[in-house]
Amino acid sequence: MVDSATESLAHHLQRIEVDGFTILPKLIGTDLIDQIKQELAPFLAGQHPGRNDFEGFHSERVYALLNKAPSVAKIIEHPTILPILDALLPPGFLLSAALAIDVHPGETPQPLHIDDNAGNLPYRRPRAHFGISTIWALDDFTADNGATEIVAGSHRWPEERQATEAEITKVLMPAGSVIVFLGTLLHRGGANRSSTDRLAITPQYCMPGLRQIENMTLAVPPSVAAQYSSRVQALLGYSTIDPGFMGYVDGVHPKRLIDTNYQGRRARGLESPGLATLSTEHQPSANA
Numbered sequence: 231m232v233d234s235a236t237e238s239l240a241h242h243l244q245r246i247e248v249d250g251f252t253i254l255p256k257l258i259g260t261d262l263i264d265q266i267k268q269e270l271a272p273f274l275a276g277q278h279p280g281r282n283d284f285e286g287f288h289s290e291r292v293y294a295l296l297n298k299a300p301s302v303a304k305i306i307e308h309p310t311i312l313p314i315l316d317a318l319l320p321p322g323f324l325l326s327a328a329l330a331i332d333v334h335p336g337e338t339p340q341p342l343h344i345d346d347n348a349g350n351l352p353y354r355r356p357r358a359h360f361g362i363s364t365i366w367a368l369d370d371f372t373a374d375n376g377a378t379e380i381v382a383g384s385h386r387w388p389e390e391r392q393a394t395e396a397e398i399t400k401v402l403m404p405a406g407s408v409i410v411f412l413g414t415l416l417h418r419g420g421a422n423r424s425s426t427d428r429l430a431i432t433p434q435y436c437m438p439g440l441r442q443i444e445n446m447t448l449a450v451p452p453s454v455a456a457q458y459s460s461r462v463q464a465l466l467g468y469s470t471i472d473p474g475f476m477g478y479v480d481g482v483h484p485k486r487l488i489d490t491n492y493q494g495r496r497a498r499g500l501e502s503p504g505l506a507t508l509s510t511e512h513q514p515s516a517n518a
């Protein structure tokens with residue numbers, strides 16, 4: 231028998247395959263929204279307006295979120311979102327970016343873009359996605375307050391194709407909702423023609439072997455990462471790609487920087503697969 235969670239997962243995966251995105255309405259409630267807003271408030275006091283058209287001259291962005299607003303971890307590892315990500319990305323995928331975007335009145339539309347080519351990788355679209363993005367609405371996304379805008383189906387488009395205004399759709403959703411979309415989908419922040427702010431948080435995830443957009447293990451040092459779950463620590467980069475050792479630090483598992491008692495593969499009775507594929511001078515400690 232197929233349970234409703236499996237059915238719902240299949241539905242969202244189907245939507246993502248066809249349209250490039252799916253929307254999950256009201257996944258979090260006002261308690262968590264208020265808690266996150268409270269933690270973000272000191273960083274959204276007007277000191278850091280956007281520095282270019284992409285960040286938005288009438289917007290504020292807060293980076294290094296897990297070093298500033300710990301409750302954001304609850305959406306980064308939300309139990310309804312993780313299975314979607316697990317289905318779309320290889321095991322060991324990473325948190326590539328996690329930022330708050332407060333779009334103020336007067337903001338103009340952001341340039342249309344995709345999220346999974348920040349490293350200028352030499353692969354042209356159409357291609358498989360390298361990442362998955364989510365945007366959580368912490369305020370209602372309305373027709374005039376800067377709601378995210380997407381181009382449905384553009385994950386299949388060739389690199390050169392430009393969207394017409396008629397092909398751009400606003401993501402209207404109540405606070406607490408989230409849109410999940412492929413890293414290859416064209417989208418942008420909308421213009422804010424209202425008199426109120428539009429706050430969102432965008433956790434973005436990438437293939438385990440890619441460089442993260444934000445350097446997460448510097449943004450969230452071991453002493454701070456220690457407060458989070460093992461899954462969030464792994465998403466930040468306190469992890470290695472298993473089987474193998476990519477991501478090691480000084481020849482050992484990066485989790486040792488958080489927990490000195492963390493047991494390496496050998497102590498756990500595991501082989502160190504993959505070592506044979508490297509020449510001897512490049513082999514790290516088998517204890518990673």
Ligand SMILES: O=C(O)CCC(=O)C(=O)O
Pocket residue numbers: 284331333340345365376377378379417418419420430
């Ligand atoms: O603020 C939004 O709605 C979208 C922002 C975005 O796509 C980005 O900055 O990458």
